[in-house]
Amino acid sequence: MLEALFGLFSGKTGIFLGVIFALLSFASVAVHVILRHKSSKELKDRVNSWWIIVLAFVMGAMLNTTVAMFFFGLISYLALKEYFSLIPTRLTDRRIIFYAYIAIVFQYYFAAIEWYGMFIIWIPVFLFLFLPFRQVLIGDTQGFLENTSRVQWGLMMFVFGLSHLAYMITLTPVKESGAGGVEFVLYLIVLTQLNDVLQYLWGKSIGKRKIIPKVSPNKTVEGFVGAFATISLLAIAFSSLTPFTWYEALFAGMLISGAGFVGDVVISMVKRDIGVKDSGNLLPGHGGILDRIDSLTYTAPLFFHYLNYLYY
Protein backbone atom coordinates (compact mmCIF):
# COMPACT_ATOMS: atom_id res chain seq x y z
CA MET A 1 0.00 0.00 0.00
CA LEU A 2 2.85 2.38 0.83
CA GLU A 3 4.30 1.63 -2.57
CA ALA A 4 1.01 2.51 -4.25
CA LEU A 5 0.84 5.72 -2.22
CA PHE A 6 4.39 6.60 -3.27
CA GLY A 7 3.60 5.84 -6.91
CA LEU A 8 0.51 8.02 -6.75
CA PHE A 9 2.38 11.02 -5.39
CA SER A 10 5.23 10.83 -7.85
CA GLY A 11 4.76 11.56 -11.54
CA LYS A 12 1.83 13.30 -13.19
CA THR A 13 -0.85 12.34 -10.66
CA GLY A 14 1.41 13.55 -7.84
CA ILE A 15 1.64 17.09 -9.21
CA PHE A 16 -2.09 17.08 -9.77
CA LEU A 17 -2.90 15.90 -6.24
CA GLY A 18 -0.40 18.45 -4.91
CA VAL A 19 -2.40 21.20 -6.61
CA ILE A 20 -5.64 19.87 -5.06
CA PHE A 21 -4.16 19.79 -1.56
CA ALA A 22 -2.72 23.30 -2.05
CA LEU A 23 -6.15 24.57 -3.14
CA LEU A 24 -7.82 22.93 -0.14
CA SER A 25 -5.25 24.36 2.26
CA PHE A 26 -5.81 27.78 0.74
CA ALA A 27 -9.58 27.40 1.16
CA SER A 28 -9.12 26.33 4.80
CA VAL A 29 -6.87 29.30 5.55
CA ALA A 30 -9.31 31.61 3.78
CA VAL A 31 -12.42 30.58 5.74
CA HIS A 32 -10.79 29.84 9.10
CA VAL A 33 -8.22 32.65 9.33
CA ILE A 34 -8.62 35.51 6.85
CA LEU A 35 -12.43 35.59 6.71
CA ARG A 36 -13.14 33.84 10.01
CA HIS A 37 -15.60 36.51 11.14
CA LYS A 38 -17.38 36.82 7.82
CA SER A 39 -17.70 33.18 6.76
CA SER A 40 -20.70 31.22 7.96
CA LYS A 41 -20.55 27.98 9.93
CA GLU A 42 -21.94 26.21 6.89
CA LEU A 43 -19.04 27.38 4.73
CA LYS A 44 -16.50 26.26 7.34
CA ASP A 45 -18.20 22.88 7.66
CA ARG A 46 -18.20 22.57 3.89
CA VAL A 47 -14.45 23.17 3.61
CA ASN A 48 -13.78 20.72 6.46
CA SER A 49 -15.93 18.09 4.77
CA TRP A 50 -13.96 18.60 1.55
CA TRP A 51 -10.83 17.40 3.36
CA ILE A 52 -12.59 14.22 4.40
CA ILE A 53 -13.99 13.68 0.89
CA VAL A 54 -10.56 14.17 -0.76
CA LEU A 55 -8.75 11.92 1.73
CA ALA A 56 -11.44 9.21 1.47
CA PHE A 57 -11.26 9.42 -2.33
CA VAL A 58 -7.47 9.14 -2.46
CA MET A 59 -7.39 6.22 -0.02
CA GLY A 60 -10.49 4.53 -1.44
CA ALA A 61 -10.22 4.95 -5.18
CA MET A 62 -6.67 5.79 -6.14
CA LEU A 63 -4.50 3.11 -4.56
CA ASN A 64 -5.87 -0.25 -5.61
CA THR A 65 -8.41 -1.28 -8.25
CA THR A 66 -10.13 -3.87 -6.05
CA VAL A 67 -10.48 -1.41 -3.17
CA ALA A 68 -11.81 1.14 -5.67
CA MET A 69 -14.62 -1.27 -6.66
CA PHE A 70 -15.72 -1.49 -3.02
CA PHE A 71 -15.32 2.26 -2.58
CA PHE A 72 -17.48 3.19 -5.58
CA GLY A 73 -19.93 0.40 -4.68
CA LEU A 74 -20.28 1.91 -1.21
CA ILE A 75 -20.92 5.36 -2.72
CA SER A 76 -23.65 3.85 -4.93
CA TYR A 77 -25.16 2.11 -1.90
CA LEU A 78 -25.19 5.25 0.25
CA ALA A 79 -26.64 7.35 -2.58
CA LEU A 80 -29.32 4.81 -3.43
CA LYS A 81 -30.26 4.45 0.24
CA GLU A 82 -30.54 8.22 0.62
CA TYR A 83 -32.73 8.35 -2.50
CA PHE A 84 -35.00 5.50 -1.36
CA SER A 85 -35.35 7.15 2.05
CA LEU A 86 -36.46 10.43 0.46
CA ILE A 87 -39.02 9.15 -2.03
CA PRO A 88 -42.45 7.95 -0.97
CA THR A 89 -42.63 4.15 -0.99
CA ARG A 90 -45.28 1.55 -0.25
CA LEU A 91 -44.56 -1.29 2.14
CA THR A 92 -44.91 -3.73 -0.76
CA ASP A 93 -42.04 -1.96 -2.57
CA ARG A 94 -39.63 -3.21 0.10
CA ARG A 95 -39.17 -6.37 -1.95
CA ILE A 96 -38.01 -4.71 -5.18
CA ILE A 97 -35.95 -2.15 -3.24
CA PHE A 98 -34.16 -5.10 -1.69
CA TYR A 99 -33.35 -6.43 -5.17
CA ALA A 100 -32.17 -2.96 -6.20
CA TYR A 101 -29.59 -3.07 -3.39
CA ILE A 102 -28.49 -6.57 -4.37
CA ALA A 103 -28.06 -5.37 -7.97
CA ILE A 104 -25.23 -3.06 -6.82
CA VAL A 105 -23.05 -6.04 -5.95
CA PHE A 106 -23.47 -7.58 -9.40
CA GLN A 107 -23.02 -4.30 -11.27
CA TYR A 108 -19.66 -3.66 -9.58
CA TYR A 109 -18.64 -7.29 -9.96
CA PHE A 110 -19.20 -7.02 -13.73
CA ALA A 111 -17.11 -3.84 -13.72
CA ALA A 112 -14.34 -5.55 -11.74
CA ILE A 113 -14.09 -8.52 -14.11
CA GLU A 114 -14.41 -6.13 -17.08
CA TRP A 115 -17.35 -7.97 -18.62
CA TYR A 116 -18.46 -4.96 -20.63
CA GLY A 117 -21.50 -6.50 -22.34
CA MET A 118 -23.08 -7.56 -19.07
CA PHE A 119 -22.06 -4.38 -17.26
CA ILE A 120 -23.87 -2.25 -19.83
CA ILE A 121 -27.15 -4.25 -19.93
CA TRP A 122 -27.50 -5.59 -16.37
CA ILE A 123 -29.60 -2.68 -15.10
CA PRO A 124 -31.13 -1.20 -18.29
CA VAL A 125 -32.27 -4.64 -19.53
CA PHE A 126 -32.31 -7.35 -16.89
CA LEU A 127 -33.32 -5.39 -13.81
CA PHE A 128 -35.71 -3.33 -15.94
CA LEU A 129 -37.51 -6.51 -16.97
CA PHE A 130 -37.23 -8.30 -13.64
CA LEU A 131 -38.56 -5.67 -11.21
CA PRO A 132 -42.05 -5.39 -12.78
CA PHE A 133 -42.26 -9.20 -12.80
CA ARG A 134 -41.46 -9.29 -9.08
CA GLN A 135 -44.18 -6.67 -8.53
CA VAL A 136 -46.66 -8.89 -10.38
CA LEU A 137 -45.87 -11.75 -7.98
CA ILE A 138 -46.66 -9.45 -5.04
CA GLY A 139 -49.82 -8.29 -6.80
CA ASP A 140 -50.30 -4.81 -5.28
CA THR A 141 -51.66 -3.06 -8.37
CA GLN A 142 -52.29 0.39 -6.85
CA GLY A 143 -49.31 2.66 -7.61
CA PHE A 144 -47.45 -0.05 -9.54
CA LEU A 145 -46.26 2.18 -12.37
CA GLU A 146 -45.10 5.13 -10.23
CA ASN A 147 -43.26 3.00 -7.73
CA THR A 148 -41.56 0.65 -10.16
CA SER A 149 -40.45 3.66 -12.24
CA ARG A 150 -39.03 5.41 -9.18
CA VAL A 151 -36.96 2.38 -8.21
CA GLN A 152 -35.67 1.87 -11.76
CA TRP A 153 -34.78 5.56 -12.08
CA GLY A 154 -32.75 5.41 -8.85
CA LEU A 155 -30.93 2.33 -10.14
CA MET A 156 -30.07 4.05 -13.42
CA MET A 157 -28.79 7.22 -11.75
CA PHE A 158 -26.95 5.96 -8.71
CA VAL A 159 -25.87 2.46 -9.68
CA PHE A 160 -25.65 2.30 -13.47
CA GLY A 161 -24.45 5.90 -13.91
CA LEU A 162 -21.96 5.99 -11.05
CA SER A 163 -20.58 2.51 -11.75
CA HIS A 164 -19.03 3.92 -14.94
CA LEU A 165 -16.38 5.33 -12.60
CA ALA A 166 -15.55 1.78 -11.52
CA TYR A 167 -15.35 0.52 -15.10
CA MET A 168 -13.30 3.56 -16.10
CA ILE A 169 -10.66 2.80 -13.49
CA THR A 170 -10.01 -0.61 -15.09
CA LEU A 171 -9.24 0.92 -18.53
CA THR A 172 -5.77 0.05 -19.79
CA PRO A 173 -3.29 2.86 -20.54
CA VAL A 174 -3.59 4.36 -24.02
CA LYS A 175 -0.41 3.73 -26.07
CA GLU A 176 2.20 6.51 -25.94
CA SER A 177 0.58 8.75 -23.32
CA GLY A 178 0.65 6.05 -20.61
CA ALA A 179 -2.56 7.54 -19.20
CA GLY A 180 -5.05 4.92 -17.99
CA GLY A 181 -7.98 4.35 -15.65
CA VAL A 182 -6.68 6.00 -12.49
CA GLU A 183 -5.72 9.17 -14.38
CA PHE A 184 -9.08 9.31 -16.18
CA VAL A 185 -11.04 8.98 -12.95
CA LEU A 186 -8.92 11.60 -11.23
CA TYR A 187 -9.28 13.99 -14.19
CA LEU A 188 -13.06 13.51 -14.38
CA ILE A 189 -13.80 13.76 -10.66
CA VAL A 190 -11.58 16.77 -10.05
CA LEU A 191 -13.02 18.70 -13.00
CA THR A 192 -16.60 17.77 -12.06
CA GLN A 193 -16.19 18.87 -8.46
CA LEU A 194 -14.24 22.00 -9.40
CA ASN A 195 -17.08 22.85 -11.77
CA ASP A 196 -19.49 22.87 -8.80
CA VAL A 197 -17.14 25.01 -6.73
CA LEU A 198 -16.46 27.41 -9.61
CA GLN A 199 -20.18 27.83 -10.36
CA TYR A 200 -20.62 28.80 -6.72
CA LEU A 201 -17.62 31.19 -6.67
CA TRP A 202 -18.46 32.87 -10.02
CA GLY A 203 -22.10 33.13 -8.99
CA LYS A 204 -21.23 34.64 -5.58
CA SER A 205 -18.88 37.22 -7.05
CA ILE A 206 -20.62 38.45 -10.21
CA GLY A 207 -23.88 36.45 -10.38
CA LYS A 208 -27.01 38.49 -11.15
CA ARG A 209 -29.37 36.77 -13.57
CA LYS A 210 -30.97 33.56 -12.34
CA ILE A 211 -30.62 30.72 -14.80
CA ILE A 212 -33.49 28.42 -13.72
CA PRO A 213 -35.24 30.14 -10.78
CA LYS A 214 -37.99 27.51 -10.58
CA VAL A 215 -35.62 24.62 -9.90
CA SER A 216 -32.51 26.07 -8.31
CA PRO A 217 -32.83 29.70 -7.15
CA ASN A 218 -29.11 30.09 -6.32
CA LYS A 219 -27.79 29.22 -9.78
CA THR A 220 -26.92 32.15 -12.03
CA VAL A 221 -26.11 32.61 -15.71
CA GLU A 222 -22.78 34.22 -14.74
CA GLY A 223 -21.92 31.26 -12.48
CA PHE A 224 -22.62 28.78 -15.24
CA VAL A 225 -20.79 30.68 -17.99
CA GLY A 226 -17.81 31.50 -15.74
CA ALA A 227 -17.43 27.87 -14.66
CA PHE A 228 -17.94 26.64 -18.23
CA ALA A 229 -15.10 28.85 -19.52
CA THR A 230 -12.78 28.11 -16.59
CA ILE A 231 -13.33 24.34 -16.72
CA SER A 232 -12.76 24.30 -20.49
CA LEU A 233 -9.37 25.97 -19.95
CA LEU A 234 -8.50 23.75 -16.96
CA ALA A 235 -9.39 20.67 -19.00
CA ILE A 236 -6.70 21.69 -21.50
CA ALA A 237 -4.25 22.62 -18.72
CA PHE A 238 -4.69 19.21 -17.07
CA SER A 239 -4.62 17.26 -20.34
CA SER A 240 -1.18 15.82 -19.54
CA LEU A 241 -3.16 13.33 -17.39
CA THR A 242 -4.91 12.10 -20.54
CA PRO A 243 -4.08 11.11 -24.11
CA PHE A 244 -6.22 14.06 -25.35
CA THR A 245 -5.07 16.53 -27.99
CA TRP A 246 -5.89 20.13 -27.04
CA TYR A 247 -9.21 20.18 -28.88
CA GLU A 248 -10.25 16.79 -27.46
CA ALA A 249 -9.48 18.16 -24.01
CA LEU A 250 -11.45 21.31 -24.74
CA PHE A 251 -14.48 19.22 -25.72
CA ALA A 252 -14.03 17.06 -22.59
CA GLY A 253 -14.06 20.22 -20.45
CA MET A 254 -17.20 21.54 -22.13
CA LEU A 255 -18.86 18.12 -21.76
CA ILE A 256 -17.98 17.87 -18.05
CA SER A 257 -19.05 21.43 -17.22
CA GLY A 258 -22.31 21.28 -19.17
CA ALA A 259 -23.32 17.78 -18.09
CA GLY A 260 -22.25 18.47 -14.49
CA PHE A 261 -24.62 21.42 -14.38
CA VAL A 262 -27.48 19.32 -15.73
CA GLY A 263 -26.84 16.50 -13.23
CA ASP A 264 -26.85 19.03 -10.41
CA VAL A 265 -30.20 20.56 -11.37
CA VAL A 266 -31.79 17.16 -12.08
CA ILE A 267 -31.15 16.13 -8.48
CA SER A 268 -32.49 19.56 -7.44
CA MET A 269 -35.67 18.66 -9.33
CA VAL A 270 -35.97 15.50 -7.24
CA LYS A 271 -35.50 17.44 -4.01
CA ARG A 272 -38.00 20.14 -5.04
CA ASP A 273 -40.47 17.42 -6.04
CA ILE A 274 -40.25 15.85 -2.57
CA GLY A 275 -39.94 19.22 -0.81
CA VAL A 276 -36.58 19.01 0.97
CA LYS A 277 -33.58 21.33 0.83
CA ASP A 278 -30.78 18.88 1.59
CA SER A 279 -30.89 15.17 0.94
CA GLY A 280 -29.34 14.32 4.31
CA ASN A 281 -26.57 15.28 6.74
CA LEU A 282 -23.84 12.78 5.95
CA LEU A 283 -21.45 15.55 4.84
CA PRO A 284 -21.77 18.62 7.12
CA GLY A 285 -21.99 21.82 5.05
CA HIS A 286 -22.82 19.91 1.85
CA GLY A 287 -25.97 18.07 2.86
CA GLY A 288 -26.34 14.43 1.97
CA ILE A 289 -24.27 12.32 -0.36
CA LEU A 290 -26.70 13.02 -3.23
CA ASP A 291 -25.82 16.71 -3.00
CA ARG A 292 -22.19 15.84 -3.64
CA ILE A 293 -22.45 13.21 -6.38
CA ASP A 294 -25.34 14.80 -8.28
CA SER A 295 -23.14 16.14 -11.11
CA LEU A 296 -21.23 12.85 -11.36
CA THR A 297 -24.39 10.91 -12.21
CA TYR A 298 -24.28 12.74 -15.55
CA THR A 299 -20.57 13.32 -16.14
CA ALA A 300 -19.40 9.75 -15.32
CA PRO A 301 -21.30 7.86 -18.05
CA LEU A 302 -20.87 10.64 -20.64
CA PHE A 303 -17.12 11.02 -20.09
CA PHE A 304 -16.71 7.23 -20.07
CA HIS A 305 -18.40 6.84 -23.44
CA TYR A 306 -16.41 9.77 -24.82
CA LEU A 307 -13.18 7.94 -23.88
CA ASN A 308 -14.58 4.66 -25.12
CA TYR A 309 -15.42 6.21 -28.49
CA LEU A 310 -12.01 7.85 -28.88
CA TYR A 311 -9.63 5.11 -27.70
CA TYR A 312 -11.18 1.70 -27.02
Add this chain to the structure above:
Amino acid sequence: MFKKIFFLLFVRPFVLLVCGVYVRNKEYLPLQGPCIIVANHNSHLDTLVLLSLFPLKIVNKVRPVAAVDYFMQNPWMRWFSQNCIGIIPLDRKPDKKNGHPLQKVYDALHNNEIVIIFPEGSRGEAEELQPFKNGISHLAKEFPHVPVVPVALHGAGKSLPKGEALFVPFVIDVLFGAPVFYDAEKKGDFSAYLQEQIKIQIQRALR
Protein backbone atom coordinates in the same frame (compact mmCIF):
# COMPACT_ATOMS: atom_id res chain seq x y z
CA MET B 1 -19.85 -5.77 29.67
CA PHE B 2 -21.62 -7.82 26.96
CA LYS B 3 -23.69 -4.79 26.14
CA LYS B 4 -20.68 -2.58 25.40
CA ILE B 5 -19.00 -5.19 23.19
CA PHE B 6 -22.27 -5.98 21.43
CA PHE B 7 -22.85 -2.31 20.65
CA LEU B 8 -19.27 -1.56 19.65
CA LEU B 9 -18.86 -4.53 17.31
CA PHE B 10 -22.33 -5.12 15.93
CA VAL B 11 -25.04 -2.59 16.64
CA ARG B 12 -23.20 0.67 16.02
CA PRO B 13 -21.58 -0.36 12.71
CA PHE B 14 -24.92 -1.79 11.61
CA VAL B 15 -27.07 1.17 12.62
CA LEU B 16 -24.66 3.93 11.57
CA LEU B 17 -23.28 2.47 8.33
CA VAL B 18 -25.74 -0.07 6.94
CA CYS B 19 -28.89 1.85 7.92
CA GLY B 20 -27.66 5.38 8.50
CA VAL B 21 -29.35 7.81 10.87
CA TYR B 22 -30.27 11.45 10.32
CA VAL B 23 -30.31 12.98 13.81
CA ARG B 24 -31.67 16.45 14.44
CA ASN B 25 -31.48 18.52 17.66
CA LYS B 26 -28.88 16.19 19.11
CA GLU B 27 -28.16 18.78 21.82
CA TYR B 28 -31.26 17.43 23.61
CA LEU B 29 -29.74 13.93 23.86
CA PRO B 30 -29.44 13.47 27.65
CA LEU B 31 -25.98 12.42 28.79
CA GLN B 32 -26.90 12.16 32.46
CA GLY B 33 -29.61 10.37 34.35
CA PRO B 34 -32.13 10.36 35.73
CA CYS B 35 -34.06 11.01 32.57
CA ILE B 36 -37.03 9.54 30.71
CA ILE B 37 -36.92 9.22 26.91
CA VAL B 38 -40.29 8.83 25.24
CA ALA B 39 -40.41 7.67 21.63
CA ASN B 40 -42.81 6.31 19.06
CA HIS B 41 -42.37 2.64 18.20
CA ASN B 42 -42.41 0.99 14.78
CA SER B 43 -39.66 -1.59 14.74
CA HIS B 44 -37.14 -3.53 16.79
CA LEU B 45 -34.59 -1.19 15.23
CA ASP B 46 -35.97 1.74 17.28
CA THR B 47 -34.31 0.58 20.47
CA LEU B 48 -31.01 -0.19 18.76
CA VAL B 49 -30.96 3.19 17.00
CA LEU B 50 -31.63 5.13 20.20
CA LEU B 51 -29.03 3.18 22.16
CA SER B 52 -26.42 3.68 19.41
CA LEU B 53 -26.66 7.45 19.78
CA PHE B 54 -25.27 7.33 23.33
CA PRO B 55 -21.52 7.32 23.97
CA LEU B 56 -20.27 3.80 24.76
CA LYS B 57 -19.19 5.02 28.20
CA ILE B 58 -22.75 5.47 29.38
CA VAL B 59 -24.61 2.95 27.23
CA ASN B 60 -24.91 0.65 30.26
CA LYS B 61 -26.87 3.38 32.03
CA VAL B 62 -29.49 3.54 29.27
CA ARG B 63 -32.31 1.05 29.83
CA PRO B 64 -35.22 0.41 27.47
CA VAL B 65 -38.46 -0.71 29.07
CA ALA B 66 -39.66 -3.87 27.30
CA ALA B 67 -42.49 -6.37 27.62
CA VAL B 68 -41.83 -9.50 29.66
CA ASP B 69 -44.13 -11.68 27.54
CA TYR B 70 -42.12 -10.99 24.36
CA PHE B 71 -38.53 -10.38 25.41
CA MET B 72 -38.35 -12.99 28.17
CA GLN B 73 -40.33 -15.72 26.39
CA ASN B 74 -37.46 -18.22 26.43
CA PRO B 75 -34.08 -18.52 28.18
CA TRP B 76 -32.12 -17.37 25.08
CA MET B 77 -34.19 -14.24 24.62
CA ARG B 78 -34.05 -13.62 28.36
CA TRP B 79 -30.25 -13.81 28.45
CA PHE B 80 -29.90 -11.63 25.35
CA SER B 81 -32.43 -9.02 26.52
CA GLN B 82 -30.86 -8.70 29.94
CA ASN B 83 -27.17 -8.84 29.02
CA CYS B 84 -26.90 -7.38 25.52
CA ILE B 85 -29.71 -4.81 25.61
CA GLY B 86 -30.19 -4.30 29.34
CA ILE B 87 -33.97 -4.06 29.30
CA ILE B 88 -36.17 -3.20 32.24
CA PRO B 89 -38.82 -5.92 32.07
CA LEU B 90 -42.40 -4.71 32.27
CA ASP B 91 -45.36 -7.01 32.76
CA ARG B 92 -48.10 -5.99 30.33
CA LYS B 93 -50.68 -7.87 32.43
CA PRO B 94 -49.51 -7.05 35.94
CA ASP B 95 -50.32 -9.23 38.92
CA LYS B 96 -51.10 -7.21 42.07
CA LYS B 97 -49.14 -9.67 44.25
CA ASN B 98 -45.84 -8.69 42.61
CA GLY B 99 -46.01 -5.11 43.89
CA HIS B 100 -46.26 -1.99 41.74
CA PRO B 101 -45.88 -2.83 38.02
CA LEU B 102 -43.54 0.12 37.43
CA GLN B 103 -41.37 -0.60 40.49
CA LYS B 104 -38.33 -1.63 38.41
CA VAL B 105 -38.56 1.59 36.38
CA TYR B 106 -38.72 3.59 39.63
CA ASP B 107 -35.61 1.77 40.83
CA ALA B 108 -33.75 2.59 37.62
CA LEU B 109 -34.61 6.29 37.91
CA HIS B 110 -33.58 6.35 41.58
CA ASN B 111 -30.36 4.79 40.33
CA ASN B 112 -29.81 7.82 38.00
CA GLU B 113 -30.34 5.77 34.87
CA ILE B 114 -31.77 6.92 31.53
CA VAL B 115 -35.01 5.07 30.81
CA ILE B 116 -36.43 4.61 27.31
CA ILE B 117 -40.19 4.13 27.08
CA PHE B 118 -42.38 3.45 24.07
CA PRO B 119 -45.84 4.51 25.34
CA GLU B 120 -47.61 3.03 22.30
CA GLY B 121 -47.06 -0.25 24.11
CA SER B 122 -46.25 -2.21 20.94
CA ARG B 123 -44.81 -1.66 17.48
CA GLY B 124 -48.14 -1.64 15.67
CA GLU B 125 -48.65 -0.92 11.98
CA ALA B 126 -45.57 0.47 10.20
CA GLU B 127 -45.17 4.24 10.55
CA GLU B 128 -48.54 4.81 12.22
CA LEU B 129 -48.81 6.47 15.60
CA GLN B 130 -51.08 4.63 18.03
CA PRO B 131 -52.63 6.17 21.16
CA PHE B 132 -50.22 6.47 24.09
CA LYS B 133 -50.84 4.35 27.15
CA ASN B 134 -51.16 6.04 30.51
CA GLY B 135 -48.16 4.54 32.31
CA ILE B 136 -45.93 7.40 31.25
CA SER B 137 -48.22 9.87 33.06
CA HIS B 138 -47.99 7.89 36.30
CA LEU B 139 -44.25 7.66 35.96
CA ALA B 140 -43.74 11.38 35.28
CA LYS B 141 -46.10 12.25 38.12
CA GLU B 142 -44.01 10.14 40.49
CA PHE B 143 -40.83 11.91 39.29
CA PRO B 144 -41.85 15.52 38.56
CA HIS B 145 -38.23 16.73 38.57
CA VAL B 146 -36.99 14.21 36.05
CA PRO B 147 -36.89 15.60 32.49
CA VAL B 148 -38.94 13.79 29.84
CA VAL B 149 -37.37 13.99 26.35
CA PRO B 150 -39.77 13.29 23.47
CA VAL B 151 -38.12 11.64 20.45
CA ALA B 152 -39.69 11.07 17.04
CA LEU B 153 -38.44 8.16 14.95
CA HIS B 154 -39.18 7.67 11.29
CA GLY B 155 -37.99 5.10 8.75
CA ALA B 156 -37.31 2.12 10.99
CA GLY B 157 -40.83 0.89 10.29
CA LYS B 158 -39.92 0.72 6.60
CA SER B 159 -36.63 -1.06 7.26
CA LEU B 160 -37.94 -3.78 9.52
CA PRO B 161 -41.70 -3.61 10.14
CA LYS B 162 -43.51 -5.82 12.60
CA GLY B 163 -43.98 -9.34 11.29
CA GLU B 164 -41.39 -9.05 8.50
CA ALA B 165 -38.11 -10.94 8.54
CA LEU B 166 -36.59 -9.23 5.48
CA PHE B 167 -34.47 -6.23 6.47
CA VAL B 168 -34.29 -3.49 3.80
CA PRO B 169 -32.02 -0.51 4.54
CA PHE B 170 -33.54 2.97 4.80
CA VAL B 171 -32.11 6.04 6.51
CA ILE B 172 -33.75 6.44 9.91
CA ASP B 173 -34.77 9.95 10.99
CA VAL B 174 -34.38 10.79 14.68
CA LEU B 175 -35.72 14.11 15.89
CA PHE B 176 -35.18 15.12 19.51
CA GLY B 177 -37.56 17.51 21.24
CA ALA B 178 -36.86 19.86 24.16
CA PRO B 179 -37.25 18.18 27.58
CA VAL B 180 -40.57 18.69 29.38
CA PHE B 181 -41.54 18.25 33.04
CA TYR B 182 -44.73 16.94 34.54
CA ASP B 183 -45.38 20.09 36.60
CA ALA B 184 -45.14 22.46 33.68
CA GLU B 185 -47.90 20.69 31.80
CA LYS B 186 -50.43 20.15 34.58
CA LYS B 187 -53.46 20.99 32.51
CA GLY B 188 -54.82 18.09 30.53
CA ASP B 189 -53.49 14.62 30.24
CA PHE B 190 -49.69 14.36 30.20
CA SER B 191 -49.49 11.30 27.94
CA ALA B 192 -51.86 12.94 25.44
CA TYR B 193 -49.64 16.02 25.55
CA LEU B 194 -46.53 13.92 24.80
CA GLN B 195 -48.35 12.13 22.01
CA GLU B 196 -49.19 15.48 20.42
CA GLN B 197 -45.54 16.62 20.74
CA ILE B 198 -44.25 13.49 19.04
CA LYS B 199 -46.88 13.71 16.34
CA ILE B 200 -45.72 17.25 15.52
CA GLN B 201 -42.09 16.12 15.55
CA ILE B 202 -42.79 13.24 13.16
CA GLN B 203 -44.35 15.74 10.75
CA ARG B 204 -41.19 17.84 11.06
CA ALA B 205 -38.95 14.82 10.55
CA LEU B 206 -40.81 14.17 7.31
CA ARG B 207 -39.92 17.79 6.35
